[in-house]
Amino acid sequence: ALQGDYFRATVRAVVPDENPAARTRPVRFQPDQPLLQQSLAVNQHITLLLPASGSQQVLTVAKDAVLRRGSQALVFIVADGTAQPRPVQLGEAIGDRFQVLSGLTENDIVVIRGNERLRPGQAVVYPDIPPSEPAPPVTGQNQAAEQSAG
Numbered sequence: 529a530l531q532g533d534y535f536r537a538t539v540r541a542v543v544p545d546e547n548p549a550a551r552t553r554p555v556r557f558q559p560d561q562p563l564l565q566q567s568l569a570v571n572q573h574i575t576l577l578l579p580a581s582g583s584q585q586v587l588t589v590a591k592d593a594v595l596r597r598g599s600q601a602l603v604f605i606v607a608d609g610t611a612q613p614r615p616v617q618l619g620e621a622i623g624d625r626f627q628v629l630s631g632l633t634e635n636d637i638v639v640i641r642g643n644e645r646l647r648p649g650q651a652v653v654y655p656d657i658p659p660s661e662p663a664p665p666v667t668g669q670n671q672a673a674e675q676s677a678g
Contacts, residue, residue, distance in 0.1 A: 536560040536561075539557060540557060587628040587634060588628060589603060592624075595644065604646050605632070611650045612649070615631055616632055617629040
């Protein structure tokens, strides 16, 4: 196959010997098109494109907003000008953010700075937050409206 060619293949074997310096391991593939076998070299290096998951919109929150109380994760939201603790269920970490599985909505205003010192019901003053543009969908990650991380 020439550089830039794309073809489908099936994993035939994963060799258990890993190169710790490169953090790689050999994988043997069987091309789906038998004629390709003639143009491939033994031990040829390839670039592999693997779809990890479909694109989707997900709600995220800044890691700095999340407080841990034992095994419970919570954030403070601003409701009626006061800080209100909100338990959240978090998914995977995406850069400096966590995916929010439950506990928040897109329009919640979440405290990011000073949240460690807040008490439930404490008055909160914050600058006007302009509406955020919706984030484009990306594979496995997406930032929700920053209104949710105010």
